[in-house]
Amino acid sequence: MALTEATATDVGICAAALLLHHAPSIQYQRNYDAHDCPPMTDAAVIKTVNLSKVYGDFWGRPRVRALSPLTLDVQPGEVFGLLGPNGSGKTTTIKLLLGLIRASGGDAFVFGRDPGDEAVKRRVGYLPEETYLYKFLNADETLRFFGQLFKLPASVVTQRSAELIELVGLGHARKRRLGEYSKGMARRLGLAQALINDPDLVVLDEPTSGLDPIGSAEVKDLIVRLKNQGKTVLLCSHLLADVESVCDRIAILHQGVLRELGRVDDLLRDDQRVTVELDRPSADTVAAVRAAAGASLVQVAPPRERLEAHFRRIISRSDAADAQR
Amino acid sequence: MLSPLQLRALAHVTLIEAWRQRLWLVIALAAAGLVLAAPNLAAIDQSAKLKLAVVAVGAVTGFVVVLLALLVGAGQLRRDLDSRFAITLFSKPIGRLAYVFGRWLGVLIGLFAATVVLAAAGTAVIAWQFHGLPAIRSTVAPAQWQALSALGEVTPSPEEARGKYLSANGAPGNGSRWVFTGLPTGRDLELLVKVRINGPDMMEQTRACMVELTAWAGVSGSPRQLELAPGSPYGGAPHNRELPPGRLFLIDRDESHRDLGVDYCRLRLPSSSVSENGVSTVQLVRLEQSPILLLSADSTLVARDGGSYVLNLVRGGLISLAAAGLLAAFTLLLSAASNLGVTLLGGLTLYFAGNALWTVDDSLTYEHPSQAIARLLSLAKLALPDFDRFTVSTQIAAGHVIGWNEVGAAWGYYGIYTLLFLGIAWFALARKEL
Numbered sequence: 001m002a003l004t005e006a007t008a009t010d011v012g013i014c015a016a017a018l019l020l021h022h023a024p025s026i027q028y029q030r031n032y033d034a035h036d037c038p039p040m041t042d043a044a045v046i047k048t049v050n051l052s053k054v055y056g057d058f059w060g061r062p063r064v065r066a067l068s069p070l071t072l073d074v075q076p077g078e079v080f081g082l083l084g085p086n087g088s089g090k091t092t093t094i095k096l097l098l099g100l101i102r103a104s105g106g107d108a109f110v111f112g113r114d115p116g117d118e119a120v121k122r123r124v125g126y127l128p129e130e131t132y133l134y135k136f137l138n139a140d141e142t143l144r145f146f147g148q149l150f151k152l153p154a155s156v157v158t159q160r161s162a163e164l165i166e167l168v169g170l171g172h173a174r175k176r177r178l179g180e181y182s183k184g185m186a187r188r189l190g191l192a193q194a195l196i197n198d199p200d201l202v203v204l205d206e207p208t209s210g211l212d213p214i215g216s217a218e219v220k221d222l223i224v225r226l227k228n229q230g231k232t233v234l235l236c237s238h239l240l241a242d243v244e245s246v247c248d249r250i251a252i253l254h255q256g257v258l259r260e261l262g263r264v265d266d267l268l269r270d271d272q273r274v275t276v277e278l279d280r281p282s283a284d285t286v287a288a289v290r291a292a293a294g295a296s297l298v299q300v301a302p303p304r305e306r307l308e309a310h311f312r313r314i315i316s317r318s319d320a321a322d323a324q325r
Numbered sequence: 326m327l328s329p330l331q332l333r334a335l336a337h338v339t340l341i342e343a344w345r346q347r348l349w350l351v352i353a354l355a356a357a358g359l360v361l362a363a364p365n366l367a368a369i370d371q372s373a374k375l376k377l378a379v380v381a382v383g384a385v386t387g388f389v390v391v392l393l394a395l396l397v398g399a400g401q402l403r404r405d406l407d408s409r410f411a412i413t414l415f416s417k418p419i420g421r422l423a424y425v426f427g428r429w430l431g432v433l434i435g436l437f438a439a440t441v442v443l444a445a446a447g448t449a450v451i452a453w454q455f456h457g458l459p460a461i462r463s464t465v466a467p468a469q470w471q472a473l474s475a476l477g478e479v480t481p482s483p484e485e486a487r488g489k490y491l492s493a494n495g496a497p498g499n500g501s502r503w504v505f506t507g508l509p510t511g512r513d514l515e516l517l518v519k520v521r522i523n524g525p526d527m528m529e530q531t532r533a534c535m536v537e538l539t540a541w542a543g544v545s546g547s548p549r550q551l552e553l554a555p556g557s558p559y560g561g562a563p564h565n566r567e568l569p570p571g572r573l574f575l576i577d578r579d580e581s582h583r584d585l586g587v588d589y590c591r592l593r594l595p596s597s598s599v600s601e602n603g604v605s606t607v608q609l610v611r612l613e614q615s616p617i618l619l620l621s622a623d624s625t626l627v628a629r630d631g632g633s634y635v636l637n638l639v640r641g642g643l644i645s646l647a648a649a650g651l652l653a654a655f656t657l658l659l660s661a662a663s664n665l666g667v668t669l670l671g672g673l674t675l676y677f678a679g680n681a682l683w684t685v686d687d688s689l690t691y692e693h694p695s696q697a698i699a700r701l702l703s704l705a706k707l708a709l710p711d712f713d714r715f716t717v718s719t720q721i722a723a724g725h726v727i728g729w730n731e732v733g734a735a736w737g738y739y740g741i742y743t744l745l746f747l748g749i750a751w752f753a754l755a756r757k758e759l
Contacts, residue, residue: 095412
């Protein structure tokens with residue numbers, strides 16, 4: 001909790017400084033008084049100010065508070081992770097940022113405008129938590145359909161569809177109806193539809209759900225590639241290892257309340273400990289390190305390879321062997 | 326804003342969905358049914374058989390189109406909401422109005438295709454079975470109607486006499502005159518005559534009467550006796566007896582007989598009987614004493630060629646389509662708010678209620694309901710769309726031309742309801758949180 005408060009204060013100071021020294025590159029639609037001033041930089045891709053959501057019953061009476069006032073920002077080119085257990089308000093936040101539901105309080109801005117604005121939606125790609133696509137269409141038809149919704153010219157849709165289908169590894173199944181797809185294949189196509197408009201902001205809700213480890217790794221590679229292209233990614237996931245490996249900053253939500261916000265490196269750094277890695281050390285060297293460390297030594301052991309990397313290496317080796325045959 | 330590209334995308338996906346759900350099987354089965362049933366239609370004579378075939382084509386087409394409007398319309402929105410596809414969809418730059426309208430457009434195009442296929446199949450069967458298509462006639466009703474006494478006195482009938490009958494009885498020589506205006510000039514036309522005939526008392530079943538029909542150009546010209554047109558269903562003397570020139574036998578035909586090809590006696594109205602400004606007067610004189618002629622303003626019509634049967638069918642199809650489009654809009658509206666079962670039931674209810682508004686009229690006229698019930702019934706009549714307002718199938722079967730003005734009127738009438746329903750569907754969807 002202390003960390004959260006400190007972060008908010010720091011960001012507030014930054015915003016004040018920027019307001020003094022920089023002309024805003026994006027004109028926000030609403031002005032705030034000094035107390036409501038969003039504590040953030042002016043060029044944020046996503047900005048929420050005390051954004052909250054209470055779901056009501058049929059008569060409009062408040063039923064569930066899904067999101068308590070949330071204030072955060074996501075900067076251009078950033079991979080931002082939204083973490084939290086089930087029911088923590090992640091998907092609600094995403095739906096608010098996509099203009100799919102109305103906020104009960106506060107404001108949300110995407111590219112400086114209302115999230116429901118069509119001009120905003122044209123720059124956003126979204127992969128929902130579950131892959132909801134038409135089962136009677138094939139991959140080509142699905143991407144063409146979404147391309148047309150973005151009013152893209154036919155030639156652009158055709159070219160981009162072909163590229164994306166190859167990118168997500170569905171070239172062999174492009175003419176098969178989605179009803180015949182496995183969950184993982186549908187997920188890959190869902191990812192392709194999220195990128196059909198070459199979005200500046202990609203919102204991925206559990207992108208690796210239903211994918212095998214290879215597929216998950218490819219998605220993570222893709223996120224890194226998107227980041228390198230200057231895209232902004234809002235990533236929502238339960239798989240903390242995935243988030244840790246690709247995100248620049250994270251926000252942790254619990255019971256609709258923002259519990260922590262900051263850079264992954266800053267949040268995970270343990271200044272009280274030091275790891276020393278040695279390449280093929282001799283027994284004498286290890287003994288010397290033990291002696292030097294004395295009582296502060298916690299563990300001396302060979303580092304373990306991560307299971308994901310091991311799995312990928314095995315599969316790659318098997319693929320290479322198959323190719324040689 | 327409604328983008329044509331987005332509307333096209335949604336309409337296209339609607340059509341693909343309907344196609345891949347094999348709804349075309351319904352159309353194919355109906356068309357096959359028409360082809361198989363046509364040769365086995367049972368009727369008194371060939372013309373009645375033809376009429377029956379035309380009615381069957383119209384009825385089957387109407388039924389299938391309504392069925393498809395309900396089935397396709399009801400599923401669209403509800404499936405997208407239930408499967409949560411709407412979440413993916415509305416994260417894209419598409420407004421909910423465009424979505425509703427695009428979906429409806431897709432249903433409408435599908436219904437149009439079904440109408441075309443069934444009408445084409447029906448027309449082909451009719452042409453094959455009857456070696457040609459029925460003639461279509463465009464008619465002009467008389468502008469004035471006058472009573473003619475046996476002494477030759479002419480009494481103008483008041484405007485309120487329209488829809489009523491003039492009883493011509495007693496001594497022969499009485500009858501009626503009709504003045505037509507706005508007739509085409511320079512070519513021969515057809516005069517259609519249909520009267521009701523009663524005997525002098527209920528016991529005597531006289532159902533035919535010899536009459537003389539004359540016509541002249543303008544309001545006062547020299548009368549010219551009219552001849553039966555070739556192919557007239559009746560008018561000649563019974564048992565092949567000779568009739569003096571200008572005389573013909575009319576037989577009893579009441580309001581239920583509306584077929585221009587079968588129920589009207591057809592006479593040739595020469596171009597010389599029409600003035601340069603398109604005015605012609607037709608006179609009917611009763612020549613027998615005992616039969617009583619019941620004459621009305623609508624006893625005579627001037628007919629001309631109504632153009633192609635197929636084009637008439639197209640216009641009829643467009644009118645049916647307007648009604649089906651309304652039904653599809655209503656089911657879209659229901660599916661935005663409720664589940665599939667309620668949507669289907671609601672659509673059917675509207676359709677049946679809209680087809681039975683004449684019973685509301687009957688109740689109001691004959692049953693003398695209480696004031697509260699009368700108001701409720703009047704409100705229902707006002708609020709519900711009347712699916713029986715444009716009698717397309719009957720008109721086509723009766724050989725009447727369906728004008729573009731009727732098509733426009735149908736789209737205007739049903740279009741208001743359609744826009745209202747689509748508007749409410751949009752509102753319901755816009756309020757919905759996904």
